[in-house]
Amino acid sequence: MESSGSNAEIIAEFKKRRTRQIMAVGPIVLAFIALLSVENNPTGIFGLAPSTILVGAFAVIISVLIFSLLNWRCPSCNKYLGKAINPKFCSKCGVQLG
Numbered sequence: 255m256e257s258s259g260s261n262a263e264i265i266a267e268f269k270k271r272r273t274r275q276i277m278a279v280g281p282i283v284l285a286f287i288a289l290l291s292v293e294n295n296p297t298g299i300f301g302l303a304p305s306t307i308l309v310g311a312f313a314v315i316i317s318v319l320i321f322s323l324l325n326w327r328c329p330s331c332n333k334y335l336g337k338a339i340n341p342k343f344c345s346k347c348g349v350q351l352g
């Protein structure tokens with residue numbers, strides 16, 4: 255084993271974070287579908303009141319945003335990676351990510 259912080263470990267850790275980040279899109283999509291459904295179903299859907307769905311959807315969106323802020327960071331310098339989906343290098347410290 256190489257010492258911690260080697261480039262291979264950074265790339266492996268970044269891959270894990272990217273996978274988690276992609277999976278986090280699922281709940282966001284469901285939340286937006288729920289929000290759009292509420293507009294078309296003012297009496298609610300699945301027996302849930304519109305206010306319940308709104309609160310739930312916003313809770314999901316905020317949770318995923320907070321998760322992204324914590325997850326989408328450079329494994330080396332721990333700075334936020336910004337909007338790039340698949341950065342090859344960290345724009346802050348220049349470490350290779352992929």
Ligand SMILES: [Zn+2]
Nearest residue numbers: 328331344347
């Ligand atoms: Zn970095």
